[in-house]
Amino acid sequence: MNNIILTGFSGTGKTQVGRAVARLLGWEFLDTDEEVVRRAGKPIARIFAEEGEASFRALEGTVLQEACAGDRRVIATGGGAIMDPANQALMEARGLLVCLEARAETIHTRLGGPQRSPEEEVRPLLEGPERLERVQLLKGRRQAAYARAHWTVHTDRLPLEEVAQEVVRAWQYLSGRGPGEPVPFAGDADLAAVVETSSRPYPVLVGWDLLSRIGEILGKAPIADPVYLVSDSRVFEHYGRPVQQALQEAEIPCHTFVFPAGETSKSLELASSLYGWLAERRAQRGHTLLALGGGVVTDLVGFVAATYNRGMHLVHLPTSLTAMVDAAIGGKTAVNLPQAKNLVGAFYQPRLVVADVATLKTLPQRELLEGWAEAIKHALILDADLFHTFEEGTELLLALAPEPTTQVIRRSVAIKAHVVSQDERETTGYRTLLNYGHTIGHALEAGTGYGRFLHGEAVAVGMVGAAHIGQRLGVTPPEVVERQDALLRRFQLPVRCPGVDLGTVEEAMALDKKALGPSLRWVLLESLGHAVVRADVPASLAHEVLAELAR
Numbered sequence: 077m078n079n080i081i082l083t084g085f086s087g088t089g090k091t092q093v094g095r096a097v098a099r100l101l102g103w104e105f106l107d108t109d110e111e112v113v114r115r116a117g118k119p120i121a122r123i124f125a126e127e128g129e130a131s132f133r134a135l136e137g138t139v140l141q142e143a144c145a146g147d148r149r150v151i152a153t154g155g156g157a158i159m160d161p162a163n164q165a166l167m168e169a170r171g172l173l174v175c176l177e178a179r180a181e182t183i184h185t186r187l188g189g190p191q192r193s194p195e196e197e198v199r200p201l202l203e204g205p206e207r208l209e210r211v212q213l214l215k216g217r218r219q220a221a222y223a224r225a226h227w228t229v230h231t232d233r234l235p236l237e238e239v240a241q242e243v244v245r246a247w248q249y250l251s252g253r254g255p256g257e258p259v260p261f262a263g264d265a266d267l268a269a270v271v272e273t274s275s276r277p278y279p280v281l282v283g284w285d286l287l288s289r290i291g292e293i294l295g296k297a298p299i300a301d302p303v304y305l306v307s308d309s310r311v312f313e314h315y316g317r318p319v320q321q322a323l324q325e326a327e328i329p330c331h332t333f334v335f336p337a338g339e340t341s342k343s344l345e346l347a348s349s350l351y352g353w354l355a356e357r358r359a360q361r362g363h364t365l366l367a368l369g370g371g372v373v374t375d376l377v378g379f380v381a382a383t384y385n386r387g388m389h390l391v392h393l394p395t396s397l398t399a400m401v402d403a404a405i406g407g408k409t410a411v412n413l414p415q416a417k418n419l420v421g422a423f424y425q426p427r428l429v430v431a432d433v434a435t436l437k438t439l440p441q442r443e444l445l446e447g448w449a450e451a452i453k454h455a456l457i458l459d460a461d462l463f464h465t466f467e468e469g470t471e472l473l474l475a476l477a478p479e480p481t482t483q484v485i486r487r488s489v490a491i492k493a494h495v496v497s498q499d500e501r502e503t504t505g506y507r508t509l510l511n512y513g514h515t516i517g518h519a520l521e522a523g524t525g526y527g528r529f530l531h532g533e534a535v536a537v538g539m540v541g542a543a544h545i546g547q548r549l550g551v552t553p554p555e556v557v558e559r560q561d562a563l564l565r566r567f568q569l570p571v572r573c574p575g576v577d578l579g580t581v582e583e584a585m586a587l588d589k590k591a592l593g594p595s596l597r598w599v600l601l602e603s604l605g606h607a608v609v610r611a612d613v614p615a616s617l618a619h620e621v622l623a624e625l626a627r
């Protein structure tokens with residue numbers, strides 16, 4: 077039961093449900109129809125028209141085989157894939173085979189409405205008049221194959237999210253994970269992702285106004301009393317009292333420590349003060365540290381949690397966009413030394429992350445925008461569909477409209493969670509994908525003395541640089557370069573760095589290179605949502621592109 081494979085007729089929601097299931101489990105999502113379209117370079121209807129159904133089925137078979145070769149994947153398959161006996165055997169062997177079922181009338185209605193899913197492309201078999209009859213006929217022919225699934229979920233009356241939860245429950249039940257070891261917060265509407273780690277999985281909740289319910293949420297976690305709430309002065313001013321009050325209402329005893337806001341607090345000195353404070357209160361290993369704030373708070377408190385008493389429980393309550401989509405997920409904790417940032421630290425995973433998106437309303441505008449750069453980066457490297465959502469919803473996101481903003485942050489969080497789940501300690505190379513835009517970005521920050529660019533701003537310029545490098549290597553299509561550029565501009569992020577001293581920036585890049593080993597690895601985009609790592613970018617090309625950005 078290493079994968080979950082979804083089958084079922086068009087219009088049963090395989091793509092959307094699959095995406096949601098992957099998010100709930102922290103797994104990778106693959107859609108064979110999407111992959112076929114990508115490889116063929118044309119929509120399914122055109123493959124059918126120009127090359128015939130047999131050619132489509134052959135490519136579908138290859139794609140399915142490759143998809144099933146991996147582990148911990150949710151794979152949405154085309155409605156007809158299971159009709160091939162070889163495919164059927166493969167699907168049964170390589171995972172939990174779940175059929176999404178719906179009545180012909182429901183499918184007819186669903187396919188009639190506006191649809192953007194790749195399912196739409198499969199309609200060549202359903203085109204023409206009397207579609208209901210055609211659905212009934214084709215579905216009837218396939219029914220015996222669908223009946224081979226290990227589990228069937230009837231989707232007629234269920235919202236997508238509930239179908240996804242039903243699939244997760246089936247997996248828990250049939251894979252023997254059973255009720256003894258449930259996915260934490262499975263079924264919670266705010267659950268954005270579960271991060272799989274070597275120690276234990278942890279849930280990431282993303283929702284609107286969650287801090288006011290934090291006592292109740294911690295009660296469900298559950299965590300042991302008392303809790304040690306740590307925050308910085310600016311965040312505490314806004315959210316300290318409400319959090320304390322919510323804890324009090326849930327009868328969770330709480331000690332509070334507030335330190336001055338700012339990057340300089342991410343120091344060994346402050347860590348040391350925190351150790352002393354915890355020792356005076358006789359904090360124990362089973363007690364919980366609550367990190368309420370931006371990346372500075374999550375990094376510092378994470379580091380203290382990792383080291384005090386050889387490890388206390390840790391819950392992150394990120395309040396900046398950077399902390400929500402990046403710092404709070406993945407277990408990297410650190411403090412700065414005068415010699416370099418983040419030089420002392422540890423991998424240490426929290427037990428729970430609760431991101432209250434409503435807190436972004438008080439985050440200064442520039443910090444908000446730089447956070448969007450990292451969130452957009454996640455879409456660029458792994459999720460073309462999320463990139464479209466960014467393009468379509470820019471205005472609503474910039475205005476922090478609760479529903480779309482929460483949704484988009486949930487999806488961006490799920491991507492980071494997925495990458496971390498695949499490569500917890502940066503050993504397999506998969507986590508490298510997150511460094512898209514960071515080769516130039518880091519050098520820009522360091523080369524300008526950390527004074528001119530916020531991290532996300534430097535990454536935005538870095539992504540533009542990587543895209544231009546990719547284009548000139550023939551890796552990145554020009555259309556991708558343009559759309560990335562346009563979206564970053566709409567999020568008011570810098571896409572150039574006029575006037576920076578090239579020498580200093582390149583020196584910083586060389587230092588980075590030394591730290592990373594013999595070859596500088598560049599993350600480049602092959603298409604929207606598909607990143608690759610390349611070690612063969614000539615230094616002269618990087619120089620050329622940097623020089624253009626600095627003009």
Ligand SMILES: NC(=O)c1ccc[n+]([C@@H]2O[C@H](COP(=O)([O-])OP(=O)(O)OC[C@H]3O[C@@H](n4cnc5c(N)ncnc54)[C@H](O)[C@@H]3O)[C@@H](O)[C@H]2O)c1
Pocket residue numbers: 308309310311314337338339342369370371372373375395396397398399402403404405406407408409410418435436437438439440443
């Ligand atoms: N561990 C990781 O994987 C990782 C990833 C990215 C960044 N980081 C680290 O995170 C730090 C940057 O994160 P950051 O930008 O959140 O910095 P930060 O924590 O300093 O927050 C920026 C400023 O915004 C304030 N603030 C935060 N949330 C607020 C809110 N809701 N309302 C009003 N003010 C608010 C803070 O008090 C601070 O003044 C860096 O130290 C970086 O190294 C770590």
Ligand SMILES: [Zn+2]
Pocket residue numbers: 402450514531535
């Ligand atoms: Zn970053």
